[in-house]
Amino acid sequence: MADYLHSYLGHDSQLFGFEEHRLCGGRGDGMRLLQAKNGKGLEFTISLDRCADISRMSFKGNNLGYFAPCGYVGPQYYDDNKAGFLKSFTAGFLTTCGLTAVGSPCVDEGEELPLHGEISNIPSEEAYYYIDRENQIPELVLRATIRQAKIFAEKLELRREIRCSTAVNEIKITDIVKNNGCKPSPLMILYHFNIGYPLLAEQARLFIPSDSVLPRNEHAEKDIAIWNQVLPPQADFEEQCYYHSFAKNSNKAFAAIYNPNIKAGLAIDFDTQELDCFTQWKMMGIRDYVMGLEPGNCLPDGRDVMRKKGQLKFIRPGEEVTYHVNLRIIENEYKYKGGK
Template sequence: MNPYIGHDSQLYGIEEHRLVGGKGDGMRLLEVNNGKGLELTVSPDRCADISRLRYRGINMSYFSPCGYAAPAFYDRTGSNWLKTFTAGFLTTCGLQAVGSPCVDEGEELPLHGTIANTPSDQVYWIEEDGYLVIRAVIRDEALFARKYRLDREIRVSLTENEFVIRDVIENTGDAVQPLEVLYHMNMGYPLLDEDSIVEILSDEVAARDEHAAEDLENWMKMIKPEAGYVERCYYHKFEKEGKASIYQPKIGQGLEISFDQEVLDCFVEWKMMGVRDYVLGLECGNCYPDGRDVMREKGMLKFLEPGEKVKYEVTVRML
């Protein structure tokens, strides 16, 4: 017990808020402050994703033009996912599909799946062993269809400026199901600009398409916002250690993302240098965003047996 304070929230803690007005009306937000400069906002009504990330009062993530949008506004048709893509620091893509809309074995699949627009059934937080811990349960289940349960834990350190995302995904149905996951993490201004130093410690880099291949030698170089910019995606392979970072010398801050490259074996760099659409995605996952049909054709599609669980963990450390 600290004799100098009346309540722990003078120094650190988690507060629950609700949005009023606009497309985000009624959405719950968990405002997390570790007391050492790290602040993040968790959205229980959007898969317990992380909508904002700040370090020492400076924004680190990208917030899209559509802003906060409640799940009720989600339209799963084609690429209409983009109309409610808040982005934020983390948007989880999956679980039945990631990437381009497609038809796979007769199932029509929307852009990036539906999990990011699914509210948590349960959410609570505790202080535990030097961490602020948020736990949430998100169910991606339907009648006559796939049945997945996502148990998410976000552990925010009270001693270091870092946090860990731990996910356990279980096939709660009675049939083998394909599983695609992408941790769509989005860097934004002022962390991101033309002077940002981007390091991805991969052993192999490949362009997603011919457009990206035209500028492959500059995959790590950021530019000023450019009108009419067309996104470029690069696929990275890691042999030993999954790690990527971005550092902004003008503010003396950055962040590092680390993950197990054996289970999250597909890393995407999404380079989008447009006007207001200015974002760098550093995205680890178990698939590439080319559509589930393409992953199946390439023999890269992952599956879960009934009752089977898979665990993923991503660590984000401030620099």
């Protein structure tokens, strides 16, 4: 922050900073929420009791994410039976899926695995936040640890950092997963970014510069010609998923959406050497109106399918694996296709 601004401010929070709150009432009662704003129009909420995921995000008053009908649901209500995940799937702007299962419920080598794994329903530990003033431009920083560990099973630790500049509207997410156990563990992770109204509306333009697009099933295949078209809400819409592959000669990829009606959009940058899969979840239902833009190290077909295809990844004892995802607000409609 420029030194001259100190003359105008009683407290930095007039422009930027964090505020920690707790919810009262309902199934979210007691949940810790960390609200952040960067002073440039970007505001977001980190759900500390749900994997330090980003539950809400807005830019200059316009909401960017999707909030599911169940609303905030505390981790104590998590149902790990098959698709019970949906009972507490707040969605929000980001739900992290994993760390040993992503996608369809299944049985893999005798182990019953729920929809999208359990990491998003685990509260963070050792969570702390601060304003990093080491450089000339302050940055908002959140660090937290989430442990998916149990006796006789996996012992994984996710160390998450969320960093937001006060000079530009960008958020950097860095996740480090470590295997603290004594044997290799499957490692599956998917960043379930959920775009919602008013960013998501039929005027919005979706741009995913992939080399190929494959439908998940026959239902998705019948509409593959319009995979990138955002439709108005429709009754009884059946979800469609498309799998995108990116150029092999570059490890940089992105997906973007821009709505000229609100003069704002979002780009998601990721490294295909770290996250080599990308799923587009198209759900254009009434009140179930959401577009998922989901980089990951796997596809959401279930761990058994990934194993059969030889695509299941593992993390060795003592090994650490790092993932980076960057989020950028787009204000110029001529730039959204270039990802800049």
